[in-house]
Amino acid sequence: MKSKLVVSHINKISEVDPRLYGSFIEHMGRAVYGGIYQPNHPTANKDGFRKDVIELVKELNIPLVRYPGGNFLSGYNWEDGVGPVEERPKRLDLAWKTLETNEVGLHEFYEWTKETQTEINMAVNLGTRGIDAARNLVEYCNFEGGTYWSDLRKKNGHDEPFGIKTWCLGNEMDGPWQIGHKTADEYGRLAEETAKAMKLVDDSIELVLCGSSNSQMPTFGEWELTVLDHAYEYIDYLSLHQYYGNHKNDLQHYLARSLDMDEFIQGVVAICDAIKAKKHSKKTIHLSFDEWNIWYHSNERDKAVKPWQVAPPLLEDVYNFEDTLLLGCLLITLLKHADRVKIGCLAQLVNVIAPIMTNDDGGAWRQTIFYPFAQVSNYGRGQVLRPMIESDTYATEDFAEVPYLESIAVVNEEANELVIFAVNRSEEKMDFTAELNGYQIKAVKEFTELAGFDLKAVNEEGNGAIKPTPSTNYQINETQLTAAFAPLSWNMIRCEL
Incomplete structure (x- = not known):
């Protein structure tokens, strides 16, 4: 099977915002307690955070972490997580039916972000709370001093402001499962007034408005139109959430789910621009895809978890090889829309x-999906080149033409490097050609492939066999590169220019 990627130096999509490679820590399951934080673990630092986890997070090169939720957010009082730890209240977390000790709160998480060289994407509770709690939190975090909340931060041990710049106005407020669920009009008005108050405290912050919880919500589209109509001039981003899974155990259908993500993004962009036109605004709203991943392996197991425990195992999906292929396609899709x-x-x-798993009594290890994310996060920096793809296609029940090749190229002029990411969705070997108009290849610095594994094979503690390996199956001829992609493979080619 033959395929081709054509790119040109005069046809660029956008510079990649490093925040595209952010992640998410919610107070649920073992994400915090037993995940990033475990004071009794042999690797724990002086603050109780696992150093083995910190090192793996650094490998992912994550610039931003959304915190503290998620569904947890809509019942959370941020004040519970500041002040002397021994005086903090234990609370019922109604979102996940667990007990929250508040041992880790804002100050502790901020210290963790310094260790991992990342920043906080802070979320405010617009479920059970609203304007007052949100503006107070901004003052606590970002105001220099001389006021009640900023001085309380100093009293609690942090003299300098945290300087948090990115903030989420609630979480999935369209969802009936959400504590404090609201109609689009109710949420739109609350978000508008909360945004105004927060920016009066600190006009340098950027705010993310809740879009639909997923593209299958019955209110999708109408929700976006309504909340944007209210809050457009006071916010900077609109959120999207979407999870995928191989529920049908149909590989071709599964690997085509990235086309669904592509349609979702295009639809939301169109809605944002419709409101821009309606309001005669000069402002363009960008998107925050602040929840995305693969989620389906743990669904049945989670039904047996007993309620009201501290940090029970929840949503602990163990990812397999086929999941890496879809994750690679999803990453490429996000890069295709780097302009928005x-x-x-x-x-x-x-x-x-x-992507990272831990054992309470053992180590931390890389899941299969760790690798494509780490490669794109580390090497997908610079300008995204608009791809023209020539490839055979196949059909699914949702899409008439799914290309066997999914690919994108990113040029990093500072590093003098052009990087190609590609997935071969086919069960046949693929003869791949890249035509790089306006670029001259000096050498291939690295070509790795993730291929040749059983589709259901997983990584486990002490057995991380599913990872990229070097390939020499390529040739270069100045502006053209040819390579052999293994069947069902994730590929990265780094070219020195």
Whole structure:
């Protein structure tokens, strides 16, 4: 099978916003307690955070982490997580029917982000709370001093402001499962007034408005139109959430789900621009895809978890080889929309539908999906080139033409490097050609492939066999590169220019 990727130096989509490679930590399951934080673990630092997890997070090169939720957010009082730890209240978390000890709160999480070289994408509760709690939190985090909340931050041990710049106005407020669920009009008005108050405290912050919880919501479209109509001039991003799974155990159908993500993004962009036109606005709203991943392996197991425990195992999907292929396609799809999708949050980061898993009594390890994300996060920096793809296609019940080749190229002029990411959806070997108009290839610095594994094979502690391996199956001829892609493979080619 033959395929071709054609790109040109004069046809660029956009510079990649590094926040596209963000992630998400919610107070649920073992994401915090037993995940990033475990004071009795042999690797724990002085603050109780696992250093083995910190090192793996650094490998992912994540610039931004959304915190503290998620559904947890809509019943959370941020004040419970500040002040002396021994005085913090234990609370019922109604979202996940667990007990929250509040041992980790804002100050502790901020210290963790310094260790992992990332920043906080802070979320405010618009379920059970509203304007007052949100503006107070901004003052606590970002105001220099001399006021009640900023001085309380100093009293609690942090003299300098946290300087948090990216903020989410609630979580999935369209969902009937959400504590404090609201209609689009109710949420739109609350978000508008909350945004105004927060920016009066600190006009440098950027705000994310809740879009639909997924594209299958019965209110999708109408929700976006309504909430944007209310809050357009006071917010900066609109959120999208979507999870995928191989529920049909149909590989071709599964690997085509990235086309669904593509349609979702295109639809939301069109809605944002319709409101822009309606309002005669000069402002363009960008997108924050702040929950996306694969989630389906743990669904049945979670039904047996007993309620009202502290940090029970929840959503602990163990990812297999075929999941890496779809994750690669989803990453490529996000890059195709780098002009509008500026923030992305792989949900989540540790243990809970995550690339990193831990054992309470053992180590931390890389799940199969760790690798494509790490490669794109580390090397997908720079300008995205608009792809023209020539490839055979196949049909599914949802899409008439699914290309066997999914591919994108990113040029990093500072590193003098052009990087190609590609998935071969076919069960046949693929003869791949890249025509790089306006670029001259000096050498291939690295060509790795993730291929040749049983589709259901997984990585486990002490057995991480599913990972990229080097390939020499390529040739270069100045502006053209040819390579052999293995059947069902994730590929990365780094070219020195």
